[in-house]
Amino acid sequence: MTDPSAAGPRSRGSYAKGLARRQEILDAAIDVFAARGAERTSLRAIAEQVGVTHAALIHHFGSLERLLVEVYLESARRLEREEPTPEGISPVESMRRSAQRNRRVPGMVQLYTTLVAAALESDRPAATAFASERFAGIRATLAEQVREGQAAGRFRTDIGPEQVAALVVAASDGLQTQWLLDPSVDQVGALALLETLLAPPR
Amino acid sequence: MTDPSAAGPRSRGSYAKGLARRQEILDAAIDVFAARGAERTSLRAIAEQVGVTHAALIHHFGSLERLLVEVYLESARRLEREEPTPEGISPVESMRRSAQRNRRVPGMVQLYTTLVAAALESDRPAATAFASERFAGIRATLAEQVREGQAAGRFRTDIGPEQVAALVVAASDGLQTQWLLDPSVDQVGALALLETLLAPPR
DNA sequence: GTCTATAGGGCGATAGAC
DNA sequence: GTCTATCGCCCTATAGAC
Numbered sequence A, B: 001m002t003d004p005s006a007a008g009p010r011s012r013g014s015y016a017k018g019l020a021r022r023q024e025i026l027d028a029a030i031d032v033f034a035a036r037g038a039e040r041t042s043l044r045a046i047a048e049q050v051g052v053t054h055a056a057l058i059h060h061f062g063s064l065e066r067l068l069v070e071v072y073l074e075s076a077r078r079l080e081r082e083e084p085t086p087e088g089i090s091p092v093e094s095m096r097r098s099a100q101r102n103r104r105v106p107g108m109v110q111l112y113t114t115l116v117a118a119a120l121e122s123d124r125p126a127a128t129a130f131a132s133e134r135f136a137g138i139r140a141t142l143a144e145q146v147r148e149g150q151a152a153g154r155f156r157t158d159i160g161p162e163q164v165a166a167l168v169v170a171a172s173d174g175l176q177t178q179w180l181l182d183p184s185v186d187q188v189g190a191l192a193l194l195e196t197l198l199a200p201p202r
Numbered sequence C: 001g002t003c004t005a006t007a008g009g010g011c012g013a014t015a016g017a018c
Numbered sequence D: 001g002t003c004t005a006t007c008g009c010c011c012t013a014t015a016g017a018c
Helices: A016-036 A043-050 A054-061 A064-082 A091-103 A108-119 A125-151 A161-181 A187-198 B016-036 B043-050 B054-061 B064-082 B091-103 B108-119 B125-151 B161-181 B187-198
Strands: none
Touching: A016 A043, A016 A054, A016 A064, A016 A108, A043 A054, A043 A064, A054 A064, A064 A091, A064 A108, A064 A125, A091 A108, A091 A125, A091 A161, A091 A187, A108 A125, A108 A161, A108 B108, A125 A161, A125 B161, A161 A187, A161 B125, A161 B161, A161 B187, A187 B161, A187 B187, B016 B043, B016 B054, B016 B064, B016 B108, B043 B054, B043 B064, B054 B064, B064 B091, B064 B108, B064 B125, B091 B108, B091 B125, B091 B161, B091 B187, B108 B125, B108 B161, B125 B161, B161 B187
């Protein structure tokens, strides 16, 4: 995070003008992804659409890897702003909603899958940090929701919140992938099934 | 599948000698992956370790993408041969076993994840075919196991076998990824949890 | 049939001019 | 801050030796 182009706007050694330009480029890059999906996402292809050279992108973001992470994060922030996740819904339901939201932005799910795959390589620090933090964060949020749900009697109490959280995230991501490869896979149904299984026995 | 280097040995217009050579190269390539993981997997890097030119790999496999698919498939066949999956185990248990088996070959899980991510891109026909067929095949197998289990009273009967199959595959793949990024994730525990949830209420 | 040598086009990243 | 120029690497394709 000592590198000027590392992470958030805060960490850059510049002033408002540079940040504005950076945001401008990010906005344009997001439009590119939204319009054409996650393919052909080379620095040069993005730069051409944005109207700069690929070297300018490197200047602002440091590497393609970091640019892709920023694109995903900003895109996710926008979706959350436009269509906030309601309070007090179940973990499965909240994952279902965010999955459905992401699916409306064409390249987003591919980009996400690409980043997670890259995160498993040892020489992709930005992708690794992104995926690790995202998974840890979501699991923490979901686990808390599970605890609340258990206290309120909406979930069986004989199961561990952390395990449920990991399971729900895994199921959501994995079903998304299967559905993309074969739309006949009943993603919503399988998630609904999981929801049922987590309910207290009656 | 009309291309000489397309898929299995059968589809090549050659005789024993060519097939043997192809297999020899494949074996060497697998060793390379097993030894150094899935990174640095360019045609040239593999060719160097195997002791041929990268053009020879193209000759035998057609493209890097197809070579990677073949490496994964052959590697999986070997593991299955060395340590066959027992009969009559539950879907969750069979996924847990194969995951644990794959984990002993260092680059294998990364390679798998890479292939699945590539499969979502529209210009990766080999990866797409691989992933589609693998998911469909596993779902079919698991769904059948679920039906048998339901008949034998080992599973709740109020759930759809196909949905359960998709859910178990998703959970297994997704938990593997989370565990790789953070070994404190209780992969086995979460799968055991799923197993419990699928059992008939008592 | 198998392979080497090589060329073509694209990539990410860097150095340095402006 | 952005550019041009360039480096070294990549995949793919082809020509032709053996």
